[in-house]
Amino acid sequence: MKIAVIGSSGEIGSRLAIHLLNNKCDVKLLSRNIGIRLVRYANLDYHSIDLADKDKLKSFLQDVDCVINCAIDKQEYGSEDESVLKNKKAIQNLLEAAEESGVKKFIELSSIAVLPPLVTQNVLDNPFVYSSESDWYTRAKIENEKLALQRDSTMEIKVIRAGIVYGPYLHWSKLAFTRTQNRMVVLTKVENSVCHAIHVDDLVGLINFVVDADSETLPNLIYGINPEIITWKDYFEFHGQQITNEKSVTVMLPLEEIKLMNKIDGDELRLPGFKRSLIDSFRKTYNALPGFIVNSRLLKSWTYRLKAMNYGMLNYQNYLNPKRQILNPRFYPNDFEIDLFQSNAMPKQNIAYQFKINLKDGTKSAAKWWLKSVNR
Amino acid sequence: MKKIIVIGCGNIFTSFHYPILKKLNHTIVGIVEPNLVNFQNFISNENLSNINHYESIDLVDFKGVDVALICSPSAFHGEMMKFLMAEDVAIFCEKPILTNYKTIGEELLLKASNYSNTIQTGYYRRFSNASIYIKSLIEKETFGKVNYVNMKGGWPAKNDLPFSITNKKMSGGGITMDYGAHFIDHCLYWFKEVELESYADDSKGGIEVNSQIIFKHQDNFSIQIDLSWTNFMGNFIQLNFEKAIIFIAFNNPNAVEIVELNYQTQNMLVDRNISKKTIDTKKMFVQKTSAESQWIEFFDRMNGGYENYSSLKDAFEVSNLISKCYENRTELSLDWGY
Numbered sequence: 001m002k003i004a005v006i007g008s009s010g011e012i013g014s015r016l017a018i019h020l021l022n023n024k025c026d027v028k029l030l031s032r033n034i035g036i037r038l039v040r041y042a043n044l045d046y047h048s049i050d051l052a053d054k055d056k057l058k059s060f061l062q063d064v065d066c067v068i069n070c071a072i073d074k075q076e077y078g079s080e081d082e083s084v085l086k087n088k089k090a091i092q093n094l095l096e097a098a099e100e101s102g103v104k105k106f107i108e109l110s111s112i113a114v115l116p117p118l119v120t121q122n123v124l125d126n127p128f129v130y131s132s133e134s135d136w137y138t139r140a141k142i143e144n145e146k147l148a149l150q151r152d153s154t155m156e157i158k159v160i161r162a163g164i165v166y167g168p169y170l171h172w173s174k175l176a177f178t179r180t181q182n183r184m185v186v187l188t189k190v191e192n193s194v195c196h197a198i199h200v201d202d203l204v205g206l207i208n209f210v211v212d213a214d215s216e217t218l219p220n221l222i223y224g225i226n227p228e229i230i231t232w233k234d235y236f237e238f239h240g241q242q243i244t245n246e247k248s249v250t251v252m253l254p255l256e257e258i259k260l261m262n263k264i265d266g267d268e269l270r271l272p273g274f275k276r277s278l279i280d281s282f283r284k285t286y287n288a289l290p291g292f293i294v295n296s297r298l299l300k301s302w303t304y305r306l307k308a309m310n311y312g313m314l315n316y317q318n319y320l321n322p323k324r325q326i327l328n329p330r331f332y333p334n335d336f337e338i339d340l341f342q343s344n345a346m347p348k349q350n351i352a353y354q355f356k357i358n359l360k361d362g363t364k365s366a367a368k369w370w371l372k373s374v375n376r
Numbered sequence: 377m378k379k380i381i382v383i384g385c386g387n388i389f390t391s392f393h394y395p396i397l398k399k400l401n402h403t404i405v406g407i408v409e410p411n412l413v414n415f416q417n418f419i420s421n422e423n424l425s426n427i428n429h430y431e432s433i434d435l436v437d438f439k440g441v442d443v444a445l446i447c448s449p450s451a452f453h454g455e456m457m458k459f460l461m462a463e464d465v466a467i468f469c470e471k472p473i474l475t476n477y478k479t480i481g482e483e484l485l486l487k488a489s490n491y492s493n494t495i496q497t498g499y500y501r502r503f504s505n506a507s508i509y510i511k512s513l514i515e516k517e518t519f520g521k522v523n524y525v526n527m528k529g530g531w532p533a534k535n536d537l538p539f540s541i542t543n544k545k546m547s548g549g550g551i552t553m554d555y556g557a558h559f560i561d562h563c564l565y566w567f568k569e570v571e572l573e574s575y576a577d578d579s580k581g582g583i584e585v586n587s588q589i590i591f592k593h594q595d596n597f598s599i600q601i602d603l604s605w606t607n608f609m610g611n612f613i614q615l616n617f618e619k620a621i622i623f624i625a626f627n628n629p630n631a632v633e634i635v636e637l638n639y640q641t642q643n644m645l646v647d648r649n650i651s652k653k654t655i656d657t658k659k660m661f662v663q664k665t666s667a668e669s670q671w672i673e674f675f676d677r678m679n680g681g682y683e684n685y686s687s688l689k690d691a692f693e694v695s696n697l698i699s700k701c702y703e704n705r706t707e708l709s710l711d712w713g714y
Contacts, residue, residue, distance in 0.1 A: 009535045018714045021580075033535035036605050037714065039542045039550070042581025168712040169606070201713065369712035373607040 003211060004028040004064040004103075006094065007071025008046070009035025011170050012109065012162070012200060016070065019204045028064060031071070037169070051090035057097035066105040066211050067098050072140065080136040087140035091147055099154055106157045107210055108148040112196055112225070113138050114161065119196070119343035127221060149220060156215040162203055162224035163196030164235070167362060168369035170200055173239065176363075177370045180240025192344040195235040196225040199362035202355050209353040223347040226355045238359050242367030378402045378675065381436055381465070383456055384447035385409040385418050386540065388470055393445060394422070396668050400675070405441060408433050438463040442678070449546035450553060451475045454484060457495070461487060466494040466678050468671075472557045473497050473691045475548025477699035485692045494677045496670070497691035499561040503666035503673070504629035505657035507562065508685065510615065510622065514566050519636075520618025522567075525599040527559045527613045529626070533585070533605040542583060550583030551603045553698055558626070559601045560589070560697050562613065564690040567593050575701040576708035586708055589701055629666055630658040 003020060007013040008029035014037045020027040021041055029038065029046045038044060049056045051071065061067065073090060077083045091108070098106055115123050116131045123129065130142045148157050166172040198206075203224050210218060230238075357365075380397065382389055385407050397404065406428035409415045415429050430436050433456065438444075444460045446453055446469040454474040460467050474481055488495050501507065513519060530551055540546045541554060552575075563570045570591035577584035585605040590598055602609060611626040623633040632655045664672065673686055 015713075022714070031535075033537075034542060035535050036533045036537065036585055038582075039537070040578055040580045040582045040585055040714075042544070044582070365712045369607070369710075372604070372712075373609065 001065045001211075002026045002028065002063055003066045003068065004030060004061060006030045006051075006067060006069045008038065009033055010070055010072075012165060012203060013070035014038055015167075015169070015200050016068065016204045016207060019201075019208070028060065030060060051093055052086075054093040054097050057093055058101050061098050061101035061103055064098075064101065064103055066107070067094070067103050068107045068109070068207060068211070069094060070109045072137070080134075080139075083136040084139045084143060088143045088147065091144045095147065095151060095153070095155075095157075103155055105211065105215065106148070106153070106155045107207060108144060108157065108159045109207075109224075110145045110148075110159050110161045111141050112161050112163050112223075114142045114145055119345055121345040124345050124347050158210050158215070158218060158220055158222060160203075160207065160210065160222045160224045163198045163226075165198055165200050165203055165224075166235075166239075167200035167366050170366070172197075173363070173366040173370065176236050176239035177243055177367070180236055180244065193231050193233075194343050194346055195230050195232045196343060196346070197228075197230060197235055197359060197362075198224050198226045198355075199357035199365075201365075202226060202357045202362075205356065206351075206353050209351070219350050222351050223349070225347060226357070226359075227346060227349050228355070228358050229346065230359050234359060238363045239366070242363050243370060378442040378466075378678070379405045379440060380443045380445055381406045381408065381438070381441050382445045382447060383408040383433060384449070385411075385414045386447060386538065389445070389447040390418050390421075392667065393447065393671075394418075396671050399668070400671060402443075402675075406430060406436060408436060433459060438465055441465050443468060446470055449540035449543075451546050451548045454480055457488070458484060461491055464493055466674075468496050468498070468674055470498045471561070471691065472548070472553060472695050472698065474695040474699075475553060477692070477696040481692060481696060481699070485689075488688060488692075494674065495688055496674045496677065496686050497688065498670065499558065499565075499686070499691060499694070500666045500670040501558045501626060501629070502561060502565045503669040503685050504626075505661045506624040506629055506632050507565065507666075508661050509632055509655070509657045510613075510624060511566050513617075513622070514615075519620040519622070519634075521595065521597075522593075522615055522617055523597050524616040525563075525597070525613065527562070527599070527601045528603075528609040529555050529559055529601070529611050530604040530607065530609040531611070532608060537605075544583050547583060549698065549702060550577070550579065550585055550587070551605050552577060552584060552587045552589065552701055555605075556587065556589065556601060556603045557694050557698065559603070559613075560694045561690060563591055563599055563601075564693055565685075565687070567599070569594065570599060570697070572697060572700045572704060573598065574706065575704050576706045578708045578710055578714070579705075584708075586710060587701075588708060591697075630656055632657055 003025060005013055005017045005020070005027060008017040009031035013031065014035050017027065017029055017038060018041075021044075027045065029044060030049055031046075032048060034044070034046050034048075038046070047060050049060055051057065051073070069091065071090065073083070073087050075083075075086075077086060095106065112119065113133075114130050115127070116129070117133065131138050133139075145159055145161075148159050151157060164172050166176070206222070206224050210222065380402055382393075382404055394404070404424070404427055407415055407418070408430045410431055412429070419425070419427055428436075441463075443466045444456075444463070446456045446460075446467065448456060448470075450470075450472055453469055453472065454476075457467055457469055457473070458480070474484065514522060541550075544550075547553060570593055573590040573592045575587070575589050577587035586607075587603045589601040589603075591601075592598060613624050613626075615622045619637055621635045621637065623635075625631065634653050634655065636653075670686065673681070673684055677683065677686075
């Protein structure tokens with residue numbers, strides 16, 4: 001079976017591509033650049049094709065049986081709408097080219113970001129009631145997922161909604177290590193809060209499972225989330241325990257304070273997304289660089305938090321380091337975290353894939369990679 | 377004012393060498409560049425005219441040309457140099473001088489050593505004030521003899537590394553050949569001779585992006601070089617002397633951080649904040665950037681000066697050592713997976 005990995009230089013795409021290559025699979029790779037982790041391999045069937053170019057995509061997919069789309073276009077365009085549109089157009093081309101080339105199976109890698117921020121049982125019972133977040137990433141993922149799932153296609157189309165994907169090279173692990181090495185993580189306090197984590201190698205395993213499985217036995221929508229019940233506190237603390245001898249400090253902040261912060265509106269800062277201009281404005285305002293921005297929800301929460309502190313509206317001294325000292329709240333982003341990405345319900349596993357990597361072991365492998373680096 | 381022909385109009389020339397040559401008032405008279413767009417972009421960005429464009433080096437008339445600057449992909453350096461030596465021009469060749477020492481290394485070294493004109497290689501980092509200062513500490517044994525050296529280099533490379541680096545046929549190798557060459561050059565600059573003890577990298581047939589080199593010095597100490605394009609390595613060198621541990625960082629070419637070992641700090645894990653002092657070497661030596669200093673030495677040598685900091689012999693030996701590394705390669709296992 002010939003498999004095409006689209007977005008093969010990305011965090012997940014490259015891990016998947018390497019897994020397939022190491023297992024001697026017949027694999028074709030497509031991404032804007034080859035990617036630093038793939039240059040180790042010789043004689044790669046690698047192609048740099050613009051997803052807007054349908055003809056080239058069609059010829060690329062000519063001999064392919066299965067397409068796995070891990071791509072998301074993070075380039076900065078003139079507006080957020082344009083970003084969404086570009087991503088939508090890309091998957092549309094990809095789906096059409098795949099159909100016309102005789103591809104049998106199409107796997108779209110989506111995200112639980114398509115669901116409303118607080119994932120409750122009610123949300124899970126209505127999986128196609130999407131998030132109303134306005135950032136381009138969420139909107140693009142929603143549009144792509146809709147296009148894939150709603151398509152009347154000759155191909156078998158499966159969508160995997162991946163959770164918080166962590167592990168070596170993954171930004172969610174980078175975030176946790178950066179925080180915990182600074183020994184201060186502040187989270188929202190949500191009852192029975194769970195973190196929908198999945199180790200990247202488990203996600204790769206799940207994708208492989210879907211590639212190989214008889215499609216008729218599979219649902220069209222699959223959750224890529226390890227059923228191990230862990231909280232966000234666990235998530236940060238397990239990461240922290242792997243890199244420091246001391247137990248990292250995690251503080252759960254009552255939701256009332258979040259609500260208080262929500263009243264503090266900063267329109268210029270609420271513009272969400274990965275946009276450079278926003279990061280610059282953040283830096284200008286707070287004299288600090290939010291180098292670990294991972295999605296708009298986090299950004300929004302940080303900005304609220306910082307703004308609240310600057311207004312003196314929160315008694316932030318309760319959440320400081322053991323010495324309860326702070327030089328300047330403006331320099332806070334590296335030490336402070338409020339995460340609105342909370343959930344209190346776990347999707348039922350609708351697939352027979354056996355998840356293998358629990359958080360404890362998963363963070364160990366991530367820490368080995370993290371500790372290889374120095375002088376962060 | 378020298379007349380210079382440039383071979384290869386990529387980033388190394390346009391953003392690294394050209395600003396210095398411009399500052400030193402030398403003239404680019406021609407550029408050999410198979411990709412016309414690169415040439416056109418350069419002349420339009422710099423608003424230049426009267427520069428000849430050549431598609432290949434054999435089309436160039438070297439009459440009246442003083443210097444040939446080789447900035448082509450690494451794998452072509454050796455052949456270019458061989459060709460240029462027949463033209464009797466001074467040659468400045470970007471590092472590494474060769475990607476495979478075995479094939480023409482010894483022959484070219486002999487030829488280059490007897491060449492009537494100047495040849496120099498772009499190991500500019502040895503011109504940094506911190507490196508020069510460390511050399512003096514080693515020679516004078518200010519802090520006793522060296523016990524151990526650890527060098528860490530590299531950073532998470534962006535996905536858009538140029539094709540001349542990612543393609544093994546053009547680059548000859550990965551991070552060991554590219555960034556690692558500077559660290560190996562430092563070993564030779566400071567310790568004159570080193571022998572390869574072991575080498576491991578993570579190549580799967582393409583170029584390596586993580587590698588580890590261990591050299592042995594005749595005074596029985598090890599030099600370990602850890603290189604990575606997937607991890608942030610800090611780009612620093614740690615030298616353990618008998619009486620001090622000293623750090624320098626490639627990113628800060630003037631600072632030398634010294635932790636003197638005394639009764640309290642000896643034989644224990646040293647906290648760098650205890651008894652740490654940082655020396656600013658800026659005013660001790662050349663007071664130029666290392667990149668500029670290497671060109672000043674080059675032009676000085678053309679006018680009859682000698683190798684002061686640069687060393688043609690060492691440049692060849694770096695290539696020889698890299699070739700030995702690849703010949704003795706073992707697999708570097710990344711225990712977090714690939």
